[in-house]
Amino acid sequence: KNEVEQSPQNLTAQEGEFITINCSYSVGISALHWLQQHPGGGIVSLFMLSSGKKKHGRLIATINIQEKHSSLHITASHPRDSAVYICAVRSGGGATNKLIFGTGTLLAVQP
């Protein structure tokens, strides 16, 4: 079993829909990242959080440390949100700060 599991693996939505992508992990973490990978391959960091909730525009990320679970929400989805969304957890401390990546959720928003 992977240490970081994302669901769903694939998601198709209609423009305007509210979208939720989930991430569960089985290791102790110091932080969790949500990343967006564009069709060309480049990756952008959306959020880094260690507790609670963060919001940026139409994107909201939440984390529940006790339940080892995080969600990424997209409100009023748009075709330009189509991308792969990747959850990654920072495990361990000190110099290594190892990142463990989920396999990603492929989101397609149709007009």
Next chain:
Amino acid sequence: DGGITQSPKYLFRKEGQNVTLSCEQNLNHDAMYWYRQDPGQGLRLIYYSQIVNDFQKGDIAEGYSVSREKKESFPLTVTSAQKNPTAFYLCASRRTSPSGELFFGEGSRLTVL
């Protein structure tokens, strides 16, 4: 604008040849990383460097080598010893602080013919 530049974006190589992927950052970040991405798998760490002239093996270092002679540069060499080098390679950097956000390059796609 600050960021990470990877080159080349696409690279074709014959079996038995070494190839070097470039990664340059102007973010003044201490830590730099190389990841490999394969279909259906999460990114896997090849090598990382926390400071100039020092680097450590990641989870899949065999068949790869790196150097860190300058803070801005962290090139990755894919050697002929790497048995399955065809993949997408991503370079990243961050400040070595608890709140250090991760920045990625645009990636390099290597195909071995």
